[in-house]
Amino acid sequence: EVRLVQSGAEVRKPGESLKISCKDSGYGFTNYRIGWVRQMPGKGLEWMGIIDPRDSDTRYSPSFYGQVTMSADKSISAAYLQWSSLKASDTAIYFCAKSRTPWELNAFDVWGQGTMVTVAS
Amino acid sequence: QSDLTQPPSVSGSPGQSVTISCTGITSDIGSYNRVSWYQQSPGTAPKLLIFEVSNRPSGVPARFSGSKSGNTASLTISGLQAEDEADYYCSSFTTSSFVVFGGGTKLTV
Numbered sequence: 001e002v003r004l005v006q007s008g009a010e011v012r013k014p015g016e017s018l019k020i021s022c023k024d025s026g027y028g029f030t031n032y033r034i035g036w037v038r039q040m041p042g043k044g045l046e047w048m049g050i051i052d053p054r055d056s057d058t059r060y061s062p063s064f065y066g067q068v069t070m071s072a073d074k075s076i077s078a079a080y081l082q083w084s085s086l087k088a089s090d091t092a093i094y095f096c097a098k099s100r101t102p103w104e105l106n107a108f109d110v111w112g113q114g115t116m117v118t119v120a121s
Numbered sequence: 122q123s124d125l126t127q128p129p130s131v132s133g134s135p136g137q138s139v140t141i142s143c144t145g146i147t148s149d150i151g152s153y154n155r156v157s158w159y160q161q162s163p164g165t166a167p168k169l170l171i172f173e174v175s176n177r178p179s180g181v182p183a184r185f186s187g188s189k190s191g192n193t194a195s196l197t198i199s200g201l202q203a204e205d206e207a208d209y210y211c212s213s214f215t216t217s218s219f220v221v222f223g224g225g226t227k228l229t230v
Contacts, residue, residue: 035220037167044225045159045167045210061219095166100178106214107157107172114166 002026004034004096004112011118012086019082020115022096029077030054033099035108036070036081040092048094050105051079059105086119093117124221125149125211132229133201141226143194143211149221151192155214158187158196161225162207170209171196198228206230 003025012018022034035050049060053072060070072079079096094115097108126144133139143150143158150156154174159167169178171187174194184199194213198205211223 037222044208045161045212045222047212047220047222049219059219061221062217097166100169100172104172105218106155106212106220107169108159108167109169109172109178111166111168 002098002110004098004110006094006096006112006115009116009118011120013121014088014119015085016119017082017084018086018117019080020094020117022079022081022112024077024098030074032102033105034072034079035097035099035105036068036079037095037097037108038064038092039095039114048081050099052102053077053079086117088119088121090117091119124215125213125223127209127211127223127226129224130227130229133198135201135203135230137201138197138199139201139228141196141198141209141211141228143196143213143223145192145194145213145221147192148216149192149213150189150194152216153214154189156187156189156194157212158185158194159210159212160205160207161210167210201230203230 007021036048038046048064051058051070053074096112098110100107100109158171161167175187
């Protein structure tokens with residue numbers, strides 16, 4: 001069974017850094033892209049960007065470019081989303097998701113369980 | 122403000138059909154047949170229902186169907202069931218090589 005397992009909930013203060021992870025559970029991590037989707041409390045889904053673990057080619061939504069960094073380590077089948085200086089407005093659930101095909105950017109067929117990030121002073 | 126426009130809510134009775142619209146512009150829905158639809162129940166991750174406008178992944182019932190006309194995509198759910206009550210989101214690839222979501226539609230059965 002294909003699974004993406006995300007790291008646990010995090011609580012940070014404004015200005016702090018954070019890196020959350022998304023690990024594949026055995027489908028061939030480098031055969032697909034990994035996307036990140038934000039869901040703020042009570043709000044809809046927002047496409048943040050996507051990374052190809054084979055070469056770390058990354059595309060960001062203009063709304064998130066420069067605000068977060070996506071990375072991947074294919075040797076351990078993991079993708080990461082990180083912030084260098086968190087803001088209260090970063091409080092949200094962050095989902096990682098696998099692209100349906102290696103070239104797909106817009107159809108995610110397997111999702112992680114989500115990581116809740118809370119930023120508060 | 123979301124990039125694709127969906128109605129905030131729709132409703133229907135069991136057995137009926139409902140259609141959820143998703144309106145974009147020429148640089149997203151109007152340019153590609155790369156529209157996806159997702160279903161999200163409270164407290165869970167989204168689930169892919171439709172990809173490439175009208176294709177269903179394995180395991181998604183045929184009651185769910187998608188279509189597109191011009192800059193508007195649509196998701197139709199036939200034979201409504203109580204378990205269809207959820208939030209539904211559309212998304213589209215854009216000419217700027219990123220993806221946009223709709224604001225979501227809450228379906229009440």
